[in-house]
Amino acid sequence: xxxxxxxxxxxxxxxxxxxxxxxxxxxxxxxxxxxxxxxxxxxxxxxxxxxxxxxxxxxxxxxxxxxxxxxxxxxxxxxxxxxxxxxxxxxxxxxxxxxxxxxxxxxxxxxxxxxxxxxxxxxxxxxxxxxxxxxxxxxxxxxxxxxxxxxxxxxxxxxxxxx
Amino acid sequence: xxxxxxxxxxxxxxxxxxxxxxxxxxxxxxxxxxxxxxxxxxxxxxxxxxxxxxxxxxxxxxxxxxxxxxxxxxxxxxxxxxxxxxxxxxxxxxxxxxxxxxxxxxxxxxxxxxxxxxxxxxxxxxxxxxxxxxxxxxxxxxxxxxxxxxxxxxxxxxxxxxxxxxxxxxxxxxxxxxxxxxxxxxxxxxxxxxxxxxxxxxxxxxxxxxxxxxxxxxxxxxx
Numbered sequence: 001x002x003x004x005x006x007x008x009x010x011x012x013x014x015x016x017x018x019x020x021x022x023x024x025x026x027x028x029x030x031x032x033x034x035x036x037x038x039x040x041x042x043x044x045x046x047x048x049x050x051x052x053x054x055x056x057x058x059x060x061x062x063x064x065x066x067x068x069x070x071x072x073x074x075x076x077x078x079x080x081x082x083x084x085x086x087x088x089x090x091x092x093x094x095x096x097x098x099x100x101x102x103x104x105x106x107x108x109x110x111x112x113x114x115x116x117x118x119x120x121x122x123x124x125x126x127x128x129x130x131x132x133x134x135x136x137x138x139x140x141x142x143x144x145x146x147x148x149x150x151x152x153x154x155x156x157x158x159x160x161x162x163x
Numbered sequence: 164x165x166x167x168x169x170x171x172x173x174x175x176x177x178x179x180x181x182x183x184x185x186x187x188x189x190x191x192x193x194x195x196x197x198x199x200x201x202x203x204x205x206x207x208x209x210x211x212x213x214x215x216x217x218x219x220x221x222x223x224x225x226x227x228x229x230x231x232x233x234x235x236x237x238x239x240x241x242x243x244x245x246x247x248x249x250x251x252x253x254x255x256x257x258x259x260x261x262x263x264x265x266x267x268x269x270x271x272x273x274x275x276x277x278x279x280x281x282x283x284x285x286x287x288x289x290x291x292x293x294x295x296x297x298x299x300x301x302x303x304x305x306x307x308x309x310x311x312x313x314x315x316x317x318x319x320x321x322x323x324x325x326x327x328x329x330x331x332x333x334x335x336x337x338x339x340x341x342x343x344x345x346x347x348x349x350x351x352x353x354x355x356x357x358x359x360x361x362x363x364x365x366x367x368x369x370x371x372x373x374x375x376x377x378x379x380x381x382x383x384x385x386x
Binding site: 005006007008009010011012013014015016017018019020021025027035049051052053054 | 290291292320328329331333343344345346347348349350351352353354355356
C-alpha cells in the first residue's frame with residue numbers, strides 16, 4: 001500500500017558484504033526485507049544504495065517471496081526464483097516460476113510485474129515471459145447477485161491468456 | 164620387648180627424622196623465590212602523538228592520547244584516552260577518527276586495540292553524510308589497513324539534523340579499508356525511505372570533529 005512507502009526499510013540476514021567501490025551490499029542467509037506491510041524473504045539479496053537510499057534490491061530464493069497489503073487491505077502474495085524490487089518506481093518484477101495470489105485469485109507465468117503504486121499487474125510477454133495462467137475464484141452469489149455464472153462456488157476456472 | 168629391638172626402632176626413627184629434615188631443606192633451597200621478574204614501566208609519556216608515514220612520505224595514521232606507558236620485556240604499550248586518526252589515502256577523503264577510553268598496542272605497533280566503548284566518526288564527503296561507528300572494542304592493523312570487532316557494532320550515516328539516513332547493526336565485522344570491503348555477521352539494517360531523506364550537501368556542513376550530543380543520540384541505542 002502507498003502508506004508503506006513512507007516507512008523505513010529494514011533488512012536482516014546472517015551475513016553481509018558491502019563493496020564500497022561499486023556501492024553494493026550482498027546479504028546472505030535468511031534474508032528478510034520489511035517496509036510497512038511489505039515483507040519479502042529470500043536466500044540472498046543484493047541491495048543497490050545511492051546517497052544512503054535504497055534504489056533497487058535483487059532477491060534470490062527457493063523461492064523468493066513477498067507479500068503486502070493493498071489499498072483495500074487485501075493481502076497480495078508473490079513468489080519466484082528471482083524478485084527485483086525497484087524502490088523509486090515501486091515495482092516488483094518476479095521472474096522464474098512466478099506466481100501472484102490475491103484473495104484466492106492466482107496468476108502464474110515466467111515473468112510478472114506488479115506495480116505497487118497503481119496496483120496493475122503485467123504478466124507473461126516476449127523474451128521468455130511465457131504463457132500466463134489465471135485462476136479467478138468465482139465470487140459468491142451475495143457478492144454478485146446479477147452474475148449468471150452457474151459454476152458452483154468452490155470450483156475454479158482456468159483461463160490461459162495469450163501474452 | 165627385648166632391649167636390642169627397642170634400640171633398633173629408636174635408631175631407625177632417628178635416621179628417618181634426619182633424612183626427612185635433609186630432604187625438606189634441600190627442597191627449600193631449590194624452590195627459590197616464586198614470583199617472576201615483575202613487569203616495570205620503563206617509559207611513560209603524557210600528551211603523546213605518534214605518526215606513521217608511508218614509503219613515499221604520505222601520512223598513514225596518527226595516534227594520540229592522554230598517556231602512554233611502555234613496559235619492559237617488550238610487552239608493548241598501554242594508553243589512556245587514545246584516538247587513532249586513519250587517513251583515507253585512496254580517495255583523499257576525510258580521515259576516520261577512532262576514540263576510546265583505553266587502548267593497547269604491541270611492541271611494533273602493528274596491532275592496536277581500542278576498548279571500553281569505541282566511537283568512530285568520519286566527516287561528510289562526496290554526497291555522503293557524516294559516518295558514525297560504535298562498538299565495545301576494535302582491533303586495528305594499520306599496516307594491513309584492516310580493522311575488526313567481535314562485539315556488537317553499529318555503523319550509521321547521518322543527515323544534516325544528525326538523524327540516521329541508514330544504520331547497520333551487526334554482532335561482528337571485518338573491515339578492509341584498502342579494499343573498501345566490509346563483512347558483517349547477524350546484520351540488522353535500516354534504510355530511511357527516499358521521500359524523507361535530504362541528501363546532505365558537504366559544502367554547507369562544518370566538519371564536525373567532536374561527537375555532539377546529537378550524534379550520540381543517533382547512536383544512543385547501545386548496539
